[in-house]
Amino acid sequence: MTSFRALHHAGLPLLLPNAWDVPSAIAFVEAGFPAVGTTSFGVATSAGHPDGDGTTRDANLVLARRLKRLPVPVSVDVEDGYSEDPAQVAEYVAELGVDGVNIEDSAAALLVDPARHAAKVAAVKERSPDVFVNARVDTYWFGQDATVEATVARAMAYVAAGADGVFVPGLTDPAAIREIAAAVPAPLNLLPVPGMTLAELAGLGVRRVSTGSLPYRAAVDAAVAVATTIRDGGPPPAATPYDEAQARLRRYP
Secondary structure: OOOOOHHHHOOOOEEEOEEOOHHHHHHHHHOOOOOEEEOHHHHHHOOOOOOOOOOHHHHHHHHHHHHOOOOOOEEEEOOOOOOOOHHHHHHHHHHHOOOEEEEEOEEOOEEOOHHHHHHHHHHHHHHOOOOEEEEEOOHHHHOOOOOHHHHHHHHHHHHHOOOOEEEOOOOOOHHHHHHHHHHOOOOEEEOOOOOOOHHHHHHOOEEEEEOOOHHHHHHHHHHHHHHHHHHOOOOOOOOOOHHHHHHHHHHOO
């Protein structure tokens, strides 16, 4: 199995699909993806909770125990680490026992002091040096200090603390992408950028593209479309056969 770290240094950016449960993760693996992440939005909302309220803490522990059985690296979205105490964040990440984590520098939709976030990153790396820590910078996501300069400053603080990668969701401007990728000495992770291919993003310096909550939201839309099509007299759409869906779960007990 190729290491999670090495996957960030291939020819194209690593396309990391984000699962919300065991079946979705298995489906991504069997579709040929070399690693799988999770989405806090999908994990939270599939249990009936809004994203960002910390409700995924315990759910992640249960999900990680199952996903670690997959034959690919696994990264877990841990929101802001579920604690203001860096030592508690580090202990939680160690308990997950996965290959990577994504940890964000915001709480309640507001940016936090970058020194606070850097302390969490440093604690995680000290406790679990082999875990790939993807430090999320939420400047563009929430439209707060959404400049190249502010984003780079935050990213550099996290890299200095030991972050292995930097995630800037909401960043879509090609010039800003190129500038940030060139300034930060760690793999840059983005969400999909409309109108840009993986090869084009690679040309700007991007090393990882995460699907985020998009597959989960698209799956919900698809489920509604199935029901409404049948309600309105249309034919049932094609889908993975029941027996095959069962067999997938038995292949990864």
